[in-house]
Amino acid sequence: MAQNVVIKNRDGTDLDGTRFDGKKAINVDVGISMPSPDSYDYGEVSYPSGTREVYVFKDGGSGGVVIATLTIDYTDSSKQSMSSWEWS
Numbered sequence: 001m002a003q004n005v006v007i008k009n010r011d012g013t014d015l016d017g018t019r020f021d022g023k024k025a026i027n028v029d030v031g032i033s034m035p036s037p038d039s040y041d042y043g044e045v046s047y048p049s050g051t052r053e054v055y056v057f058k059d060g061g062s063g064g065v066v067i068a069t070l071t072i073d074y075t076d077s078s079k080q081s082m083s084s085w086e087w088s
C-alpha cells in the first residue's frame with residue numbers, strides 16, 4: 001500500500017523540489033553520517049532476503065568490534081526503491 005509523504009521546510013511550508021524535468025528531488029540531512037574510514041578497517045555485506053541488505057563496519061578485521069551497521073530494506077527484489085534504512 002502506497003503512502004504519501006509530505007516534507008516540510010524548516011519554516012513549516014511544504015517543500016517544492018521540482019526539477020527542470022518536472023520530477024521531484026529533495027536533499028535530506030538526517031544528522032548522521034557513515035563511519036569515518038579511520039574508525040574501521042573491515043566491512044562486510046550480507047543479503048538475508050531478496051529485499052534486504054546489511055552492511056557491517058568493524059575495527060580489528062573480520063572478528064573485530066562492530067563500529068556500525070546499516071540495514072537497507074527495499075520495496076521489492078528489483079531494489080529500485082528503498083522502503084526504509086536504519087543505522088545502529
